Amino acid sequence: MAGGKKLHERVALGRTAWMLADFVILLLLLALVARRAASLGERGGTWLAALVCEAWFAFVWILNMNGKWSPVRFDTYPENLSHRLEELPAVDMFVTTADPALEPPLITVNTVLSLLALDYPDVGKLACYVSDDGCSPVTCYALREAAKFASLWIPFCKRYDIGVRAPFMYFSSAPEVGTGTADHEFLESWALMKTEYEKLASRIENADEVSILRDGGEEFAEFIDAERGNHPTIVKVLWDNSKSKAGEGFPHLVYLSREKSPRHRHNFKAGAMNVLTRVSAVMTNAPIMLNVDCDMFANNPQVALHAMCLLLGFDDEIHSGFVQAPQKFYGGLKDDPFGNQMQVITKVLHMHVHKCCCGSAPLG
Ligand SMILES: O=c1ccn([C@@H]2O[C@H](COP(=O)(O)OP(=O)(O)O[C@H]3O[C@H](CO)[C@@H](O)[C@H](O)[C@H]3O)[C@@H](O)[C@H]2O)c(=O)[nH]1
Numbered sequence: 001m002a003g004g005k006k007l008h009e010r011v012a013l014g015r016t017a018w019m020l021a022d023f024v025i026l027l028l029l030l031a032l033v034a035r036r037a038a039s040l041g042e043r044g045g046t047w048l049a050a051l052v053c054e055a056w057f058a059f060v061w062i063l064n065m066n067g068k069w070s071p072v073r074f075d076t077y078p079e080n081l082s083h084r085l086e087e088l089p090a091v092d093m094f095v096t097t098a099d100p101a102l103e104p105p106l107i108t109v110n111t112v113l114s115l116l117a118l119d120y121p122d123v124g125k126l127a128c129y130v131s132d133d134g135c136s137p138v139t140c141y142a143l144r145e146a147a148k149f150a151s152l153w154i155p156f157c158k159r160y161d162i163g164v165r166a167p168f169m170y171f172s173s174a175p176e177v178g179t180g181t182a183d184h185e186f187l188e189s190w191a192l193m194k195t196e197y198e199k200l201a202s203r204i205e206n207a208d209e210v211s212i213l214r215d216g217g218e219e220f221a222e223f224i225d226a227e228r229g230n231h232p233t234i235v236k237v238l239w240d241n242s243k244s245k246a247g248e249g250f251p252h253l254v255y256l257s258r259e260k261s262p263r264h265r266h267n268f269k270a271g272a273m274n275v276l277t278r279v280s281a282v283m284t285n286a287p288i289m290l291n292v293d294c295d296m297f298a299n300n301p302q303v304a305l306h307a308m309c310l311l312l313g314f315d316d317e318i319h320s321g322f323v324q325a326p327q328k329f330y331g332g333l334k335d336d337p338f339g340n341q342m343q344v345i346t347k348v349l350h351m352h353v354h355k356c357c358c359g360s361a362p363l364g
Pocket residue numbers: 095096097098099103131133267268269272292293294295362
């Protein structure tokens with residue numbers, strides 16, 4: 001591994017017994033198909049239909065075996081990045097949102113706060129861009145308010161090393177404390193933060209488009225004549241980190257609503273991601289992009305560092321260009337009767353491109 005301690009380890013997950021069982025099932029399936037094929041001549045249409053179905057099942061079984069044949073786990077060691085902090089690349093973080101009614105701005109705000117609060121040696125290397133296909137002044141207003149709240153929330157998270165930095169999730173359970181003086185001080189800050197978050201949430205939830213456009217003045221002027229599917233591009237820098245001192249502040253925050261015209265297809269999320277890469281290219285142009293949907297959040301503040309262990313930790317960078325954290329879900333139905341949480345794919349088939357020990361959680 002270039003320059004010192006290893007950043008990750010590839011651990012094979014032993015499943016010899018399962019491999020054997022899979023193989024036996026395959027042999028039985030093949031035997032069945034062979035038996036059907038051998039006596040096809042003597043039987044009728046039902047036998048043929050059974051042959052086709054079973055052959056298809058055997059084929060799918062081969063694909064299934066391939067996918068889970070020799071799964072591996074990647075253990076990442078962000079602490080070993082400490083001697084190469086200087087060389088860590090900049091990261092542009094992209095959040096897409098499309099509809100303020102289906103994806104409430106407060107949810108997007110929580111996603112953005114969890115990203116702005118990520119642990120990274122130099123927050124000046126991080127920038128967060130939010131693409132709003134809803135072209136909603138409420139979303140823009142919510143993000144502006146979030147930037148104000150972030151100047152309290154982020155120092156709080158870093159000081160007390162908070163684990164989940166999406167405030168709605170953090171405040172959904174009681175604080176973990178003992179009885180010492182430090183705990184007392186923490187509890188006071190916790191209560192203050194909770195009140196501030198509740199104020200933010202009610203400002204956002206009570207915000208309505210008409211009054212923002214009426215009272216918002218210059219700041220929201222571009223939204224006045226904008227129709228959701230027909231408007232020029234709107235870009236707003238809601239927080240510019242370049243004025244903060246090194247080691248302080250939080251990442252840049254940029255609001256973007258791309259140009260829309262009824263005459264052109266807008267290509268949904270892919271179109272939004274294209275525009276995000278173009279806009280970020282002229283502003284911060286980071287070599288690494290991080291993408292989350294607006295209904296997800298980073299549930300581990302070190303997620304960018306874990307990803308760096310996988311992006312930088314190979315001898316040749318050609319071996320790693322993409323890292324995906326497995327999704328964890330919350331608020332879903334018990335036992336996931338509709339399979340929305342894709343547990344089979346992640347837990348049984350182990351299908352991640354690179355697995356690191358952290359993830360993001362969409363609403364169920
Ligand atoms: O015109 C659009 C439509 C959608 N989106 C955004 O795209 C994301 C995903 O859309 P959604 O409808 O929520 O898709 P899901 O099925 O919930 O998400 C799955 O599918 C997405 C698109 O394939 C992936 O990005 C997600 O990671 C995956 O969980 C959301 O942030 C949307 O706001 C836009 O920005 N513009």
